[in-house]
Amino acid sequence: MSPLPADGAAEAGVKIAVRKVGKVFPAGTGSVQALADISLEVRDGEFLCLLGPSGCGKTTLLRVMAQLERPSSGVIEMRHDDPSRPLSAVVFQDYSVFPWKTIRDNVIFPLLQTGMRKAEARRVADHWLAQLDLGGFERAYPDTVSGGMKQRVAIARALAVQPELLLMDEPLAALDAQLRLLLQEKLLELWQAHQNTVVFVTHSIDEALLLGDRIAVMSARPGRIATVIDVPFARPRHPDEIRASPDFAALRDEIWHRLRRELQPA
Amino acid sequence: MTPVTRDPGTATTPRADGATWRSITPGPAELDPRGYARRRGLVERGLAILAPVVLIGLWQLLASGGTLESNYFPAPTTIAASWGELIESGVYQESVVASVQRIVIGYLAGSLSAVVLGLLIGSVRLLRVALEPTIAALYTVPKLAILPLLLLIFGLGETSKILLVALTCFFVVLINTIDAVSGVSPRYGDVGRSSGASRWATLRHITLPAALPQTITGMRIASGLAVIVIVGAEFVAADAGLGFLVWNSWNLGVPEHMYVGIVSISVIGVIASMLLRGLEWLLTPWNR
């Protein structure tokens, strides 16, 4: 990895600084511009939602933050505060749970990569599985459980390593409406207890409002940050109260109009 | 239009209101699922056993009645008797041991080295692009065609025959393993990378298990080929083994022995295939 430029990287309270990041994928004879000139700061300890229509580059931006992809232009700087903890962990859009490992071993795998002993890793894994209501399924193989459970395994796997930065790509998108509500509450509860920095990709306005401190709204391809919205709800949040509040409806309308403008060709 | 009853469990009945109602009710399979499954299993297994028994019985009738030329198609009882003689004289055991030994040693050497190399070549891109065309070309060479070359180099001893089996298995398993490794979904690799997994951990925990099912399929194909190829080699270049037994009984004009050899070779093939299915069951518990 190339050394980072020194300018302004140490700004107080900033966890990730995305500066003029562009990403171009080669596609056939031409190329696809997935991201254009993205600039964004993620604050230390905040829950930032990335909201945008599908295909606008949310996954791409998240993958660059996860160091799985390098930008075609610009730079991303991330502050790693505690070298004893991993900088980031990812919950992938398609779960990416290993079908050949039991649910417990799926969660243990990244723990062992941090150098943790097997017995300790097992204890930590079981703790997080219990947190996500997966107690009793430790020895099951992922393909024998439902999609919602697999997704919870993926979340437990990411949370278990206690990363400074949790990157989640539409982790609840594939779930049915009821399960989704329950897991939103669960995530809210877990985050309120642990407060790592979270970047959470979603295409649901409600979800972004419920979970986020701020919402970065992305425009259609090539992805840009159209606007960043502060979510005014106090924490700890209670999903039912928030959904019932008039502010919620107003903000939701505002964001929806914003998004609709992005989706309609000028 | 007349309503059609598609299933024994459904029935249509005209009612007083002039409309036709279709009622869907449990059938025998639903009323007694366990008993139904058990009876069906018994019937199916019975048929599977009965069919070959009937065929052999028919063969016996035709052969002893003189309809079948006994020089070509000796009666099953004649074959069984000469099987007993071959066992008594020890020729049979010697043949089986000779063939099985060549198959097992050649198979293990060829397949295991291919799995290791395949994992390596499959996961190192530069190696793969460098070697894949060559491997594909060598794979297409019918291995029996190089037996004379092996005989020339290694002589008539065991080495040439074992090597032939090993080479045959090697390329099949190698191609399948490389293919399996390059087919591993990159999303699993992403999990490894974002977890900071080392190369070794990635190989051990991601590449190997993800590639295992197809690798074992390659190993099963190889086991069948190993049997075929050793028989071919023993026809021309051995003085023991089941292939030799078949070939030699043609020379000696003892067709019964030929059948003993042929049946035994098939049985070895079936056992090998069953062993590999067992291995697959053991090694890929998530697919059970």
Ligand SMILES: Nc1ncnc2c1ncn2[C@@H]1O[C@H](COP(=O)(O)OP(=O)(O)O)[C@@H](O)[C@H]1O
């Ligand atoms: N590896 C890739 N190769 C080529 N094109 C890609 C690749 N990844 C993403 N893209 C393209 O980039 C655009 C943004 O994709 P993505 O980041 O997945 O969007 P989102 O997650 O917002 O739905 C899409 O048009 C997609 O087809």
Ligand SMILES: [Mg+2]
């Ligand atoms: Mg996406």
